[in-house]
Amino acid sequence: MTESKEKFPEVQGGGSLILAWQIKNKPVLVVGGGEVAAGRILNLLNADAIVTVICPAEGLNPEVRHRIAHNQVTHIDRKFEPSDLERLPSPSTPDSPLGPPAMVLTAVDDPAASTQIWKLCQAARIPANIADVPPECDFYFGSVHRDGPLQIMVSTNGKGPRLAASIRKFIGQTLPVGVGDAIERIGLLRAKLRELSPEIEEGPKRMRWMIRVSDRYSWDEMCDLSDEDMDNLLRYYKPNKVPDIDVLKAMRGGTMSPEDIDVFDGSFGFSLGI
Incomplete structure (x- = not known):
């Protein structure tokens, strides 16, 4: 077969498919209520998701407590149960559950429990992100610069989150004002x-x-x-x-x-x- 003389981009393996995931008005489950969970929750609320947080009350940090107190999220005061992947409560009509979550995010200090949730999500075909465990993530969170409708995400594919934040800050500072x-x-x-x-x-x-x-x-x-x-x-x-x-x-x-x-x-x- 004759090789084409045209030049095409070289394939660079090892990357992620970076997408803008439209999660507006879709139910999302967050397991955990600490600092990492708080950041995940804010990202979801910025995308207009319907967020349910499952975590014992004593494990909630001040920011997550604020979201709950202002009815920005629905809180379930207990540990995760497998049935949570089947239905989530509706914030407005508790007697009419929302159905299964569109995605699951875990941020708990229990590797064994996180892995079990990951396996359950895989079986249920629900995309999941297990904080600080890249092999158990269907997607990653990058460092995001936000200016109104403009969103720029920097991802290191889970290799260097702190470096991603520095690169994002540099990009944000070089953009035109307004x-x-x-x-x-x-x-x-x-x-x-x-x-x-x-x-x-x-x-x-x-x-x-x-x-x-x-x-x-x-x-x-x-x-x-x-x-x-x-x-x-x-x-x-x-x-x-x-x-x-x-x-x-x-x-x-x-x-x-x-x-x-x-x-x-x-x-x-x-x-x-x-």
Whole structure:
């Protein structure tokens, strides 16, 4: 067979498949109530999961007690039982259980008990993470930088959590100020665009136009886009143009329209007047 002359990326084994797991409104079981469990619980609540914590009351740390006191999680005051993998209580309707957990996280100082929970999860086909035991984890928690909708995770595949935290901090410090706000504005613009042109066949054009918009404006310019600016910008979608930011500013107050301005959006190179 003739070997292709094309160059393709080399396979780098030993990594993890890093995904954004949509756990919103899904039941999750946390076994344990110490410092590690508190961090796991916060990650889950940030992702809008429905969290149940199983731990004797004397094993709860102050942060977990706070979550329980403010009804952010459901607490079961006892040790784990195998039947917990079959159903979890509903926070709003205790008589109507939620069903089996979508994932299980353990953070207890009992290796034998943790391994037993791991084996039960494997048998029930429930993804599990056993704290500080990488071989008994279907997934890892990385070190996450968060700025509004922006999430950047650094993972060392369980080899160096402390180093991952240092790398995450370095990345966060190098990002532009206001990047989260810029993403919020772009997200709102995308939502407005889908309302303006919801047809399925418009999908590729919407994507290409949004790429041009994202490439055209700086972070600061994106943050400063008002609702009026976005509405004016959307007027350029049908003719498939992206105006300069100064054009949008000139249109504020309704004093000018796209027809009044000869827009050059950089799509076809440039010309020099001599």
